[in-house]
Amino acid sequence: xxxxxxxxxxxxxxxxxxxxxxxxxxADFPDIDRAIVASRRPLLVSARLIVDLLEASARSxxxxxxxxRYGQWINLRGLDIIxxxxxxxxxxxxxxxxxxxxxxxxxNSLQYSLLRKRNTAVLIHSITPA
Numbered sequence: 384x385x386x387x388x389x390x391x392x393x394x395x396x397x398x399x400x401x402x403x404x405x406x407x408x409x410a411d412f413p414d415i416d417r418a419i420v421a422s423r424r425p426l427l428v429s430a431r432l433i434v435d436l437l438e439a440s441a442r443s444x445x446x447x448x449x450x451x452r453y454g455q456w457i458n459l460r461g462l463d464i465i466x467x468x469x470x471x472x473x474x475x476x477x478x479x480x481x482x483x484x485x486x487x488x489x490x491n492s493l494q495y496s497l498l499r500k501r502n503t504a505v506l507i508h509s510i511t512p513a
Contacts, residue, residue, distance in 0.1 A: 386492035386511055390419045390426035392433050396440070399456050405443055412439045430492035430510070479506060 397420060400407050407415065413435045419426060441449035472478035482495050498505040 384491075386430040387427040388430040388433055388490035388492060390422075390428045392490070393419055393428055393436065394423075395457055396433070396436055396453065399453055400440060402456070403444070405440065407436070407439075409443070411443050412436065430490060434510070475506075 393415065397407055397415070413432060415432070415436075419428060437450060437453070440453075441447070446452060472481055479495065479497065486493055486495065492511045494509045494511070496507045496509070498507060
């Protein structure tokens with residue numbers, strides 16, 4: 384099975400790299416098809432590309448916490464159609480149900496599960512990039 388994700392995830396990461404002044408076109412980064420960057424159409428890319436970009440970004444910046452910094456910067460409403468569904472969710476439970484039902488359309492390398500123990504619930508997000 385080939386794991387695919389929305390190209391919007393790549394575009395958002397490239398926008399962040401641009402904002403922090405990092406050139407993704409250098410030899411330190413994997414090749415990115417220009418069509419992905421130029422288009423705003425819904426496209427799918429290898430989920431591995433996103434992981435490789437995150438790893439290259441962390442190496443290039445020297446930030447051990449690159450993912451956390453990026454996570455603070457990103458606005459989930461900027462993602463594709465799934466973000467519109469999440470925006471309409473009235474609760475975390477409803478958001479979770481929507482994610483379980485539809486996120487595979489945006490990224491089939493993501494899986495969600497719920498761990499309940501007494502009065503605590505933990506949302507687990509698993510990634511299978513390759």
